[in-house]
Amino acid sequence: MIKCLIIDDEPLAREVLESYVADLPSLQLVCSCSDALEALEWINKKPIDLLFLDINMPKLSGINFFKSLSKKPKVIFTTAYADHAVEGFELEAVDYLLKPFSFERFVKAVNKVQLESPDTPHGEFIMLKADKKMHKVSHDQIQYFESIGDYVKAHLIDKTLIISETLRKLEDLLPASFLRVHKSFIISIDRLEYVEGNQIKLGETKIPIGQSYRDQVNKILRK
Known part of the structure; x- marks a missing residue:
């Protein structure tokens, strides 16, 4: 089971991601947060395998938030702006989802996540x-x-x-x-x-x- 965290300041975007996560049995949603500072509290409390991270957020951008983490989980960036793609992949992101994205595109991104999991033989x-x-x-x-x-x-x-x-x-x-x-x-x-x-x-x-x-x-x- 992949423990994931959603970080997005847009309520509608969070709802879409939450419904997509709920439809995949391999994903377990730990929390859905409206900003990076709220998410930091959860990351410090519980182990997180995967972030669905919006880039353009108030106070602290998704890029700068991810750079600040000492222990970095896998990350899939989500944004409405294509010009951040290069910087996202430089941070070794699993994938980069350009809003609005379909469920099929979401599944393709999740399929790229390779994690060791006791529920999955060989973690793959x-x-x-x-x-x-x-x-x-x-x-x-x-x-x-x-x-x-x-x-x-x-x-x-x-x-x-x-x-x-x-x-x-x-x-x-x-x-x-x-x-x-x-x-x-x-x-x-x-x-x-x-x-x-x-x-x-x-x-x-x-x-x-x-x-x-x-x-x-x-x-x-x-x-």
Whole structure:
């Protein structure tokens, strides 16, 4: 469970974030604060894993507030002004959300957060939207992803999810233990049994290696 804190001086912006957080089972909202000074009291009281931090606030900006923290949690900056993006990423922000942002964009940002958690095997998971639900899927439950037209099939150990996502976006969210081997396939390297010719064996499935991916696949698998 990721313990998070919202800091935003706009009531409506806080309400939107609170509803988004409530819809993700991997997130636990510790507090929703209207300014950085109020948030500082909570940070000193309880461990916080992730901040949703507005940049333009009275008294103390989100950027200066984050710089002042001796122990910095992971941070996702939220703002209506795009010109702060560079400074936000210089502070190693997980992501930068430009208001107004959709729930899908919010989920994409949260998916980038990699935390060690006793509730998640190896502390690694991804949130996948399927059947109008957000599924928390541990990386070690995934065998491979298969692109089917406008959708992607997530082949898990015990089931298959049909998700409205692209392989390109999934590549950005997944760790190095996953490998794009074909224009239509991303595999879990941990599930790979063997490579034979231009095919990869995963359990009962054989995945083709695309010609344009062959050199990169061979390079990575020989490490």
